[in-house]
Amino acid sequence: MEHYVGLDVSLKLTAICIVDRAGKIRREGTVHSDPEAIAAFIKSNAPHVARIGLEAGATSTWLCTELKKLGLPVICIDARHAKAVLKMQINKSDRNDAIGIARIMQCGWYKEVCVKDLDSHAVKALLASRALLVKIKRDLENQVRGLLKNLGLVIGPAKMNVFALRAAELIEDRPALAVAVAPLLSARMAIEQQIADL
Known part of the structure; x- marks a missing residue:
């Protein structure tokens, strides 16, 4: 039966x-x-x-x-x-x-759905993690730009390592601003390394 x-x-x-x-x-x-x-x-x-x-x-x-x-x-x-x-x-x-x-x-009244294998889900998880890290990096950059812009300091177009160098130059003689910006730049660098590792 x-x-x-x-x-x-x-x-x-x-x-x-x-x-x-x-x-x-x-x-x-x-x-x-x-x-x-x-x-x-x-x-x-x-x-x-x-x-x-x-x-x-x-x-x-x-x-x-x-x-x-x-x-x-x-x-x-x-x-x-x-x-x-x-x-x-x-x-x-x-x-x-x-x-x-x-x-x-x-x-027999059902609609079957396709179940992806575990390898497909692993790739999807990897891509989702990378996308989140890229978003966090962009958010950190926007926060740094916003903090500097309030004081009339503009980073301008900056890609890759130029962003961190330009931001470091702008806060060099401003210790009060460096306290707020330096941790964001350190976090950005760590996130950038994780993105590279992925």
Whole structure:
């Protein structure tokens, strides 16, 4: 007999519901949101699992990847599409969401989303980190320009190391201003090094 499984995942716990081909609930439970624990529950209670569904979310890439490695037929479904079905339930809870997702798997009324592999996410994280560092560097430069401009000191167009040299020249004989600007220039230099390392 085929079984269909719905997972409602949160950071700590995952509600699991197993239904049969007719949509009758065969087993329910809650386990830690760990692929091994989820796989153990499913394998012991649904030996003939046809489909396992979970909504797309923050941890869905990791869970899908790990559950597939453990040999389970997991499908990541569009969260907006699932929400349209799940909001028809009277009581909104993790347990009821797991039941709803299991029934979505059973009747086949779902929209599968593509789950990128972990390497793609690693590259995306690298690019996001670099973009943030570039923004921080630009913000530091704009802050330095603003502090100097208030006193009529203009750095002007300056790229790369010219910016730091020009700013250092302008604050050289102004110790009160140097106290505010020098830490920003040091932070900018450290950020610049991190960008180069990336």
